[in-house]
Amino acid sequence: MNKIKRLIYAFGPYANPEERRIGKFFAHLHERDSRNRTQSKLSHLVTENVAIVNLWTEYRYKGYRYLTKSMRRDLYKNLEQIKTDFAGFSEKNVINIESIYKQIALLGVDTKPLQTKQDQLIRIVQIMQYLSPNNGRYIYRASSSFGRLLQDPAKSLLEGDCNQILTLYLYLFLLQFSLQDLSLTVYPGHVALNFMGVDIETTNGQFTLYDRADASRVPVQEIVSINLLDTSDAYLNKHIVQPEVFLQAARLAYILGSDRELVQKNLKYAYHNTIVHLMQRDQYSTALKYAKISKDQLLLQTVGHNGAVYALSQNKYAQARSFASHSIKRNELLSNINFNEGVGLYNAKKYQPAIALFEKSNSHDMVLRCYEGLYFEQQQLLKNVKTVDDIKKHANTVRKMHRYAKKSDNSKLIKYTKSLIKYL
DSSP: OOHHHHHHHHHSSOSSHHHHHHHHHHHTOOTTSOHHHHHHHHHHHHHHHHHHHHHHHHHHHHOBTTOOHHHHHHHHHHHHHHHHHHHHHHHHOOOOHHHHHHHHHTTTOOOHHHHTTHHHHHHHHHHHHHSOGGGTSEEEOTTOOHHHHSOOTTTSOEEEOHHHHHHHHHHHHHTTSOSTTEEEEEETTEEEEEETTEEEETTTTEEEOOOOTTOEEEOGGGHHHHHHHSOOOTTSOBOOOOHHHHHHHHHHHHHHOSOHHHHHHHHHHHHHHHHHHHHHTTOHHHHHHHHHHHTOHHHHHHHHHHHHHHHHHTTOHHHHHHHHTTSTTHHHHHHHHHHHHHHHHHHTTOHHHHHHHHHHTTOHHHHHHHHHHHHHHHHHTTTTOOSHHHHHHTHHHHHHHHHHHHHHTOHHHHHHHHHHHTTO
């Protein structure tokens, strides 16, 4: 690694090049991206290193305080220890494949397809035996953090829930084979591995068959969206995850999730929280951008109204009008914006543009006051007038004063200008 790359990883957020590739993929994700293309890209990342994908997303989108860059590097070292330990276990552990076929057949699964993938099945059995709770390396813990699972097996017990242990299964399987024959069996609150028709319950290392109405088969890479939507580890302190960050996680889950009702509800919730959070920080332009993307009309109208009110308070009238165009109270807001901008122009003695705005806001009294202002501006031009000849020389000014006096509806001003006009 050259000096520039060392500096990037010394001061940047990423622990290694793999995290950087994964981080860039997530950063550019959008829910309107092609689902097939996104699945293909994610499948490639999962195949390269599903464990790093899981740990990075857990750090980035669940906000665990303990998952610092140095801690993640230590966990990756532990992952290498697991890999080495598993390799040693596999060499010593001879699998009686015929007894495995019989065991699976008792579940009512056709073993003929499995017999064409004998090496892959042996690898799965080795993983099952290695991570079986009965062998003392692993213990199930609900809603756990992946970091609890990535421990040095020679020193610590590996702890994880169904998502986490299944991810480790995938990692160990991918060291030798591709994911093409694997899928996931999911039902509310649970996920299991499936290999050519037989389910593997990774939490206890047993073959099974989840023949239930609410179970479905989904691609392996969906483990990422399942992990993103899973409950955070209640045992660990964590940062508050910024809503914008959670929104990015919800976008991925929306693209890949097979449970459309769940992911749509989750995405809507993420948009709502993100937009409310941005409005609380007066970041209305960004909130408006997200509201437009969400296509939630109520959110869009709320951002439009609140953004217009805030921009108006900052005397940003053009911006206020832009926000107001999205509000259900558009006309009311525009009238208020026009009035306030008109007042500013009136105070700056810019009476003509102020009149145009006051007319739009139906502020008749202020229109009259503007014409009074225009009258007095013209009157200032007569301050050195002393004779009738002087008045005649300023005939144009006097006529303007008379016109403005009539438009101001001020009887005193009208009367005075009439007294001057008689000398013209």
